Amino acid sequence: MGRTRASLLILRARLAAGGLEPRLFGYSVARESFDEIVARFVAMATEALRASEPYALVGHSLGNVIARAALPRLPEGLERMVMLAPPNRPPRLASKLAANPLFSWLTGDAGQRLASPDFYASLPVPRVPVLVLAGTGGPRAAWLHGDEPTDGVVAVSETQLEGAEVVTVSAIHTLIMNDRAVARATVDFLSVPRGLR
Secondary structure: OOOHHHHHHHHHHHHOOOOOOOOOOOOOOOOOHHHHHHHHHHHHHHHHOOOOEEEEEEEEHHHHHHHHHHHOOOOOOEEEEEEEOOOOOOOHHHHHHHOOOHHHHHHHHHHHHOOHHHHHOOOOOOOOOEEEEEEEOOOOOOOHHHOOEEEOEHHHHHHOOOOOOEEEEEOOOOHHHHOHHHHHHHHHHHOOOOOOO
């Protein structure tokens, strides 16, 4: 949400070294509505992929929510998803901050949606194998998550999704994509079906 595509350059290089052909997608929640971001993501995927070409999605944080919202409109051929630190249910942190005017201004309607159980109930659940990589390297904030493992932003329980495999890594939310174990797990998971892009 507060990062640019540059935050994924190390992961992109590691995925490319693993034989994949990653493309990056960036957005600004301060300048675009959630629906505009989803529409632009669908347009990019449609333009980038040839008909029925197998592909996978790898997202970080809010990027996973965008990907889930886009699922019904994405091109055919999606075979797998890897979610890094995904808020797959309303994160307690977003719920605490939703009424804060500064949070609202910085995160737009995307930030407000993150605090809405009704919004999450409307999101499609992927019908392909999903790997969730959840961080446990964040500080324990008893006032927010009790003693639950967290990446500093999202608790492990908030990353869980029906049918998805959840693997924990000792990483923090904003840097989980740079963790070597995360890159290895992503490449291994995506290498099962050959020909993914």
